Amino acid sequence: MNALRKYALPLLVVLALLFPLVVTNAYYQRIGVMSCIFAIVASSLGLLVGQVKLVSAGHAAFFGIGAYTSALLTTKAGMPFLVGFAVAIVLSGLVGFLFSVPVLRLKGHYLSMATLAFGIVAQMVMLNWEGLTNGPNGVPGIPFASLFAFELNTDVRMFYFTFALLALLLWGLSRLYRSPVGLTFQLIREDAVAAATLGVNVTRYKVTAFTLSAGIAGLGGSLFAHYMAYINYDTFYPLESFMLLAMVVVGGMYSLFGPVLGAVLLTAVPELLRGLADYRMLIYGVVLVSVLLLRPQGILSGRPKHLELRPKEGAKR
Amino acid sequence: MLILEQWINGLALGGVYALIALGFTLIFGVLKLFHMAHGDVFMFTGYIVVSIVVFAFGGLPFFVVLLIAMAVASLLGMAVERVAFRPYRQSDEIIPLISGIGMSLILQNLALLIWGPGQINYSFNVGIGNVSFGGIQITGIRLVILAASIVIVLIFNYWLYRTRTGRAVRATAADPQTASMMGIRPELIILLTFGVGSALAGAATALVGALYGAIYPALGFSMGLKAFAASILGGLGNMTGAVVGGLLLGVLEVFTASYINVAYQDAIAMGIMILVLLIRPNGLLGKAVEDKL
Amino acid sequence: MRGSKRWGAVLAAVLGVSLVAAGCGGQGGGSASGEGDITIAVAGPMSGDGAEYGKAFKEGAELAVSQFNDKGGYNGRKVKIVYGDDKNDPKEAANVAQKLASDKNVLAVIGHWSSTATLAGIPIYERNKVPMITPTASHPDLTSESTKWIFRSSTTQDMEGKNLADFAVNKLNKKKIAILYINTDWGKSNASAFKKYAEQNGAQVTLYDSYPPSQSIDYSSALTKVKGTNPDLLYLGSLYSEGLLLIKQAKDMGLKADFMGASTFDSEGFLKGGAAVEGVYLDSLFYPEADNPRVKAFVADFKAKYSHDAGYFNALAHDSTLAVLEGIKQGGATRQGIRDAMEKLNGFPVVTGDIKFDSKRDDTNKPYYNLVVKGGKFVPYQ
CATH class of the missing domain: 3.40.50.2300 (Response regulator)
Structure with a gap:
């Protein structure tokens, strides 16, 4: 068990790197790419839900803002992918920031409902602002992602690109979660009043987390748009936000890898269930209800038994 | 004169929202639980009732239809509680949220499998035509809905505030531990809460059926969203708030549609909800709970 | 992080297995040009x-x-x-x-x-x-x-819009037309084509509004607005399901206008509307009793x-x-x-x-039937 534990992560990386070489069927590669993209988006939500306990029920909105920004900049304004990609991150982060400043005064379910409402408003803007978004027609003909002259025009290339970004993100998040900022997040999660008593500017930390999370979701959106080649407001509806939440919770919201596992499962399972035709979504529902019975903390629990208030790496607050 | 029609349309629609929101907010009040499948209980009841009332028996009087719908919804609601929520009593509040979403998917897809895709159209025998006076014409059923929602809300209020069981429910909502020490069995109260809360949604099912005569699997999700919004507007767990929120939402939607554009109906309703929350973070009638950051 | 690593191992195992499974599934292609099915x-x-x-x-x-x-x-x-x-x-x-x-x-x-x-x-x-x-x-x-x-x-929508506008304005002699449509790519192009040709034929469009495709059940507000413009025809760029609700509610409200929809109304489900859908006009590429x-x-x-x-x-x-x-x-x-x-x-x-097929691989060659609901059936409009 010990050896397995030690080698789990490298093994996983090696397996993932081999994946598109072993599996040459483009359909399975596509599931791989989609899993990576949704793992990125779910991780962004995991940062919010698991670390700071801000339950956003409208995260599809930031995902969508990123997708639209990148899609419109590359199709309508003819910008290269990297510009669209960067602007997508910044813009969705900015929207997240502007939204969170007033709204983070709300607590618990009120906050969740406000984010849900924001998601609906955002979707309605995508639908009705025809001059900008093409309204119900969506944006067709989005070019492939490319790194300067190198076009990511195959599923294999796209898989490595999204996987690399995911790995980078997870590395960054793992650093963040163990940094003083991350520990403060967890302190706020466990007891916001205590955090405030210790002099933590709780609102500022929450706004930081929200902005970061929205920006990462926008990153995922940009990847999604360029991979799909066509986007439409339809993808960013409230149910999608709930599905993202489900990924986080089923995988394990407190763990770094939980949202990733949740995203992979909830992306791959419906595809693997295709054979069941009409019963597919029914079984999906049953899975959601029952997975939590087996592991109420999500598959990867990872919540510390007690919160360590002494940062390990000598960091000071 | 159109404006009077608009008001009645809005209030009737709001009455339906209020009934669904009332059950939702009651459940929230007792369990601090966001019942994501509440709208789907509403929808599924619709299918069952239509099967019983229209296809098995033909024209039953509307009052009987209403009672059947309430009974069906009540049983269904309690079953949902058993399956999707009871196991997670001690869990973090987000867990039953996800479990509720799963339940919502299950109900929607069961409806799809049993009754087939597409919209089922039917009519309940309400026996009321249109009312016209002074050059305006109002669908009689809208008046019935408005009246029925008011009566149901009053009965519900009486039950909650004037009877022993109602008091037990409120006691459990306020402080489950103390309540159980007073000899109230919390699990029983929770079941009862789901029964009553869902019965209110069942009443809405019958009224919606009488007015629109149509049911489809996705109806639950959209109605559920409206009910969440209404109860948030009014203040979660606040009964009067749910009614006020529901009526307000109904009127708001109708007036947005008529004076601005139907296309923006949902966006404006949701936008106003966010604004209201920013001004009053606990809803219009919600009491400020102690500020826990 | 400890617990998370243990489960990381399980995750690796699960992924590995599904990868192998996927790989097997993926390779099972077989030749395309062989005999068999x-x-x-x-x-x-x-x-x-x-x-x-x-x-x-x-x-x-x-x-x-x-x-x-x-x-x-x-x-x-x-x-x-x-x-x-x-x-x-x-x-x-x-x-x-x-x-x-x-x-x-x-x-x-x-x-x-x-x-x-x-x-x-x-x-x-x-x-x-x-x-x-x-x-x-x-x-x-x-x-x-x-x-x-x-x-x-x-x-395409353009051809259907042209046919329906001709039907409405020239054959049914409707001059004041209100248009409501579902805000999807289909509804939008359907309604805009209809509007373009209706206006070309000399009709006045009294109202041109969309409703969101969010599965609403109540359309009373939009319809009250329609009623205010006093049209003699309400054109619905809708699927039959909302079309049915719209027509029922409009009639309940006492809207005195005829109704017209597109070929999307040509469905058994639409006829379930019974008396409410009597006299509704539509067109279709398919008429089951055609000679x-x-x-x-x-x-x-x-x-x-x-x-x-x-x-x-x-x-x-x-x-x-x-x-x-x-x-x-x-x-x-x-x-x-x-x-x-x-x-x-x-x-x-x-x-x-x-x-x-033409140069865009569209089949533009099909004739429309102009239909009306009569006695619970679609019949050709004479």
């Missing part, structure tokens, strides 16, 4: 909100294929259908498209239902060189000269196989399938062969007309 695919919403349309596709395609097989198939080889469920969601549609395209046995795809889902699939079919024919998606920008593998066997031996045969065979009446979407899916089967017959059992043969079809007889 020929596979074609039907893609559409088989579950979810649009499932009734997916079912209609399924029935129409199945009938065409079983008749083809009964007549001996292609050189003795049978054709079989695989189904792809896109839930009418663009994301799923792209997954389905990739799944079908990656399966070398799938030689052609009949689908998808909505323009949205079709648009999501097109880049994948085009890239993988899979002939795709949509029976229904009618968005004008869907096909182009440059997408060589994309066919459409229904007409045409092909239509009669199709209607009879369909009824015999499924014991319910054939509808508009059944007919369209059936015809698209016939086009693909004809492509196999003339061009051979390869993707390229089917595409090339389909492109050359010239007046190939099907139920809804004679198929001939």
Whole structure:
């Protein structure tokens, strides 16, 4: 068990790197790419839900803002992918920031409902602002992602690109979660009043987390748009936000890898269930209800038994 | 004169929202639980009732239809509680949220499998035509809905505030531990809460059926969203708030549609909800709970 | 982090297993040109909100294929259908498209239902060189000269709008028309085409509003607004389900106007509206009692196989399938062969007309029937 534990992560990386070489069927590669993209988006939500306990029920909105920004900049304004990609991150982060400043005064379910409402408003803007978004027609003909002259025009290339970004993100998040900022997040999660008593500017930390999370979701959106080649407001509806939440919770919201596992499962399972035709979504529902019975903390629990208030790496607050 | 029609349309629609929101907010009040499948209980009841009332028996009087719908919804609601929520009593509040979403998917897809895709159209025998006076014409059923929602809300209020069981429910909502020490069995109260809360949604099912005569699997999700919004507007767990929120939402939607554009109906309703929350973070009638950051 | 690592191992194992499974599944392709069965695919919403349309596709395609097989198939080889469920969601549609395209046995795809889902699939079919024919998606920008593998066997919105506007203004003599439409790509292009031609024909459009496709059940507000403009016709760019609700509620409110919808109203479900839908005008590419031996045969065979009446979407899916089967017959059992043969079809007889594709691979050759609901049935307007 010990050896397995030690080698789990490298093994996983090696397996993932081999994946598109072993599996040459483009359909399975596509599931791989989609899993990576949704793992990125779910991780962004995991940062919010698991670390700071801000339950956003409208995260599809930031995902969508990123997708639209990148899609419109590359199709309508003819910008290269990297510009669209960067602007997508910044813009969705900015929207997240502007939204969170007033709204983070709300607590618990009120906050969740406000984010849900924001998601609906955002979707309605995508639908009705025809001059900008093409309204119900969506944006067709989005070019492939490319790194300067190198076009990511195959599923294999796209898989490595999204996987690399995911790995980078997870590395960054793992650093963040163990940094003083991350520990403060967890302190706020466990007891916001205590955090405030210790002099933590709780609102500022929450706004930081929200902005970061929205920006990462926008990153995922940009990847999604360029991979799909066509986007439409339809993808960013409230149910999608709930599905993202489900990924986080089923995988394990407190763990770094939980949202990733949740995203992979909830992306791959419906595809693997295709054979069941009409019963597919029914079984999906049953899975959601029952997975939590087996592991109420999500598959990867990872919540510390007690919160360590002494940062390990000598960091000071 | 159109404006009077608009008001009645809005209030009737709001009455339906209020009934669904009332059950939702009651459940929230007792369990601090966001019942994501509440709208789907509403929808599924619709299918069952239509099967019983229209296809098995033909024209039953509307009052009987209403009672059947309430009974069906009540049983269904309690079953949902058993399956999707009871196991997670001690869990973090987000867990039953996800479990509720799963339940919502299950109900929607069961409806799809049993009754087939597409919209089922039917009519309940309400026996009321249109009312016209002074050059305006109002669908009689809208008046019935408005009246029925008011009566149901009053009965519900009486039950909650004037009877022993109602008091037990409120006691459990306020402080489950103390309540159980007073000899109230919390699990029983929770079941009862789901029964009553869902019965209110069942009443809405019958009224919606009488007015629109149509049911489809996705109806639950959209109605559920409206009910969440209404109860948030009014203040979660606040009964009067749910009614006020529901009526307000109904009127708001109708007036947005008529004076601005139907296309923006949902966006404006949701936008106003966010604004209201920013001004009053606990809803219009919600009491400020102690500020826990 | 400790617990998380242990589960990381499990995660690795799970992924590894599914990877191997996927790999096996992926390699099981087999040769495309061998003997054995020929596979074609039907893609559409088989579950979810649009499932009734997916079912209609399924029935129409199945009938065409079983008749083809009964007549001996292609050189003795049978054709079989695989189904792809896109839930009418663009994301799923792209997954389905990739799944079908990656399966070398799938030689052609009949689908998808909505323009949205079709648009999501097109880049994948085009890239993988899979002939795709949509029976229904009618968005004008869907096909182009440059997408060589994309066919459409229904007409475009522009043509339908022209026909309906002519019907409304010139035949029914309606001069004040209110328009309500569902805010989807379909509804938008449908209503804007109708509006353009109605105004060209000299009608006044009193109101032009959309409603969001959010599955609402109450349309009283929009209708009160319509009532305020006093139209003599309300045109609904709607699917039959909301169309029915709109008409019922409008009549309850005492709106004194006639109603007209598009071919989407041509559905058994619409007639369930009973008295409310009496006198509603619509058009369709399919009229089951048309005096045409092909239509009669199709209607009879369909009824015999499924014991319910054939509808508009059944007919369209059936015809698209016939086009693909004809492509196999003339061009051979390869993707390229089917595409090339389909492109050359010239007046190939099907139920809804004679198929001939133009330079954008649109079949613009089909006649419309102008219909009205009378006595619980669709009858031709005289």
